[in-house]
Amino acid sequence: MTRKPPELNPIVRFIKNPSRKNAINAKCAECMGCTPTHLEVGFRVSISHCSSKDCSLYPFRPYPAQKMLEATKSDF
Numbered sequence: 852m853t854r855k856p857p858e859l860n861p862i863v864r865f866i867k868n869p870s871r872k873n874a875i876n877a878k879c880a881e882c883m884g885c886t887p888t889h890l891e892v893g894f895r896v897s898i899s900h901c902s903s904k905d906c907s908l909y910p911f912r913p914y915p916a917q918k919m920l921e922a923t924k925s926d927f
């Protein structure tokens with residue numbers, strides 16, 4: 852039996868599984884130009900570098916800067 856690869860588009864992931872976490876991830880992806888049929892190049896980094904500290908989702912956004920930094924370090 853083969854496993855389905857994980858859904859890469861956060862908006863589609865939310866449509867398939869509308870959890871609170873998936874809703875936040877989908878909204879941030881949408882904010883950076885993603886749609887259900889389009890993933891904006893570099894959207895994860897854009898979310899990581901989001902500077903809208905007044906946005907209510909800011910503390911909950913995926914890919915916060917520290918996590919991205921650690922992911923980059925582990926690539927070496």
Ligand code: SF4
Nearest residue numbers: 879882901903906909
């Ligand atoms: S936290 Fe940043 S990326 Fe997420 S919705 Fe708010 S402004 Fe957009």
